[in-house]
Amino acid sequence: MSLFERFNSLIQAHKAVSACGTDPFAVQLERVVSPTRAIVDGRPVILAGTNNYLGLTFHPDCIEAAVEAARSEGTGTTGSRIANGSYALHKKLETKLAEFFGRRHAMVFSTGYQANLGIISTLAGPDDYLIIDSDSHASIYDAIRLSSATVIRFKHNDAADLDKRLRRLTDQPGNKIIIVEGIYSMLGDQAPLKEIAKVKREHGAYLLVDEAHSMGVVGDHGRGLAEQDGVEGDVDLVVGTFSKSLGAVGGFCVSDLDDFNVLRVASRPYMFTASLPPSVMASVIAALDVMQKEPGLRTRLWENVDTLYDGLCLNGFTIGEQRGPVVAVHVPDQDSAVRTWYELLQAGVYVNLALPPATPNGTPLLRCSVCAAHSREELEMIVDTLADIGQRNGLIEVPAQAARA
Amino acid sequence: MLAPHNKSGISIQRRTDIMKDLDVDSLAVMNFIMNLEDHFDVSIPLNAMAEIRTVEDLAMIVLKMKTESKT
Numbered sequence: 001m002s003l004f005e006r007f008n009s010l011i012q013a014h015k016a017v018s019a020c021g022t023d024p025f026a027v028q029l030e031r032v033v034s035p036t037r038a039i040v041d042g043r044p045v046i047l048a049g050t051n052n053y054l055g056l057t058f059h060p061d062c063i064e065a066a067v068e069a070a071r072s073e074g075t076g077t078t079g080s081r082i083a084n085g086s087y088a089l090h091k092k093l094e095t096k097l098a099e100f101f102g103r104r105h106a107m108v109f110s111t112g113y114q115a116n117l118g119i120i121s122t123l124a125g126p127d128d129y130l131i132i133d134s135d136s137h138a139s140i141y142d143a144i145r146l147s148s149a150t151v152i153r154f155k156h157n158d159a160a161d162l163d164k165r166l167r168r169l170t171d172q173p174g175n176k177i178i179i180v181e182g183i184y185s186m187l188g189d190q191a192p193l194k195e196i197a198k199v200k201r202e203h204g205a206y207l208l209v210d211e212a213h214s215m216g217v218v219g220d221h222g223r224g225l226a227e228q229d230g231v232e233g234d235v236d237l238v239v240g241t242f243s244k245s246l247g248a249v250g251g252f253c254v255s256d257l258d259d260f261n262v263l264r265v266a267s268r269p270y271m272f273t274a275s276l277p278p279s280v281m282a283s284v285i286a287a288l289d290v291m292q293k294e295p296g297l298r299t300r301l302w303e304n305v306d307t308l309y310d311g312l313c314l315n316g317f318t319i320g321e322q323r324g325p326v327v328a329v330h331v332p333d334q335d336s337a338v339r340t341w342y343e344l345l346q347a348g349v350y351v352n353l354a355l356p357p358a359t360p361n362g363t364p365l366l367r368c369s370v371c372a373a374h375s376r377e378e379l380e381m382i383v384d385t386l387a388d389i390g391q392r393n394g395l396i397e398v399p400a401q402a403a404r405a
Numbered sequence: 406m407l408a409p410h411n412k413s414g415i416s417i418q419r420r421t422d423i424m425k426d427l428d429v430d431s432l433a434v435m436n437f438i439m440n441l442e443d444h445f446d447v448s449i450p451l452n453a454m455a456e457i458r459t460v461e462d463l464a465m466i467v468l469k470m471k472t473e474s475k476t
Contacts, residue, residue: 134435134439144451150450150452151450151451151452152448152450152451153435153439153451155439164446165448168446168447168448169448356432357431357432361432362432
């Protein structure tokens with residue numbers, strides 16, 4: 001038996017999807033020229049699937065900081081922090097993050113995925129319970145596989161179901177740790193964090209919120225959903241990433257819990273991987289400053305969200321119920337999703353194709369993400385192109401006037 | 406509760422393999438489990454799911470969780 005024979009159905013599915021003309025999971029961005037523009041197949045394309053919510057990837061302060069750090073401290077750390085040592089920049093970045101969130105402790109990881117892996121897998125022991133939302137990101141699902149705790153899923157965004165499941169555990173002695181996300185990455189919906197915090201308090205549980213898609217996006221200061229919903233005091237641990245609104249790569253966790261720093265010598269995904277390079281840390285530190293100094297970026301992001309969300313609604317698309325920078329267009333079947341996605345790319349609009357089982361409820365999605373740097377013209381172009389191609393592929397009805405013509 | 410997933414109308418026995426013999430994919434099985442959890446007022450840990458293949462395995466897990474929650 002060949003080594004990859006057990007992947008036969010995956011190989012077939014991948015081939016079928018790539019038959020549209022290109023492999024949707026290996027798009028070549030030949031050259032990215034701005035937060036919202038790239039060259040693909042020699043043609044200019046508008047980027048509407050980047051998670052680059054504040055558009056900071058090309059901010060001059062961030063670029064200068066990265067260049068300067070690479071020049072002065074080299075290209076990489078070539079090792080882990082426990083074995084090869086921490087740079088001053090690691091400490092500076094952690095101090096900045098702790099200050100930003102108003103927490104005592106901060107720990108940075110080499111990716112957001114590893115932050116979830118490292119924190120969640122280590123927090124709970126064999127007698128403890130991890131209670132996770134059923135729509136959790138893959139990094140959370142992978143973290144629980146590394147953990148020795150008992151794992152219970154509750155219905156997506158359903159605080160009553162969470163309450164019921166915690167009630168069933170009332171007589172169990174172990175710690176109960178609830179894990180939710182600020183904004184869910186596929187449909188862009190927000191957790192009902194006030195209700196969840198209430199349930200958490202009633203049951204004496206702990207609460208971890210992954211603010212990967214909500215940091216810099218919601219809350220008056222950009223601290224995420226916990227800030228927006230006024231429940232930061234109930235959130236014991238915030239996990240986040242540098243690869244979305246902060247425009248780089250890396251992950252972090254902040255907390256006020258005593259002895260939090262023991263994780264530095266207990267969390268294997270933290271201990272046994274190379275730490276972030278100086279250039280990345282410098283650009284993230286600069287991005288944190290920019291985010292705080294320019295709250296107008298967030299205002300612009302939400303204006304852009306309105307333009308895209310309302311534009312798609314007006315054209316009759318079925319989109320995620322909650323308005324936000326992740327705008328997920330629902331497509332009835334996989335073939336039309338793949339075809340529409342491909343035609344959009346050919347027409348100069350890049351969105352993310354998201355297919356089951358990576359999407360909730362088995363719905364294929366054309367996932368758009370909004371950027372503060374999108375111009376009005378770019379957003380109108382995205383809406384018009386989607387309307388045109390969506391119509392041809394049966395995603396929306398042909399408007400009455402066009403039908404007569 | 407498995408009836409909606411039994412399109413071919415086979416007789417569901419203890420040994421019936423939930424994924425192989427019935428019309429359920431991984432998504433449908435998760436939704437079915439959640440309904441079952443509501444029905445019996447138990448939470449089946451995700452860790453235990455990998456070992457569930459047959460209707461009997463599932464029944465044993467539900468029984469086990471019911472007994473544990475009473476003690």
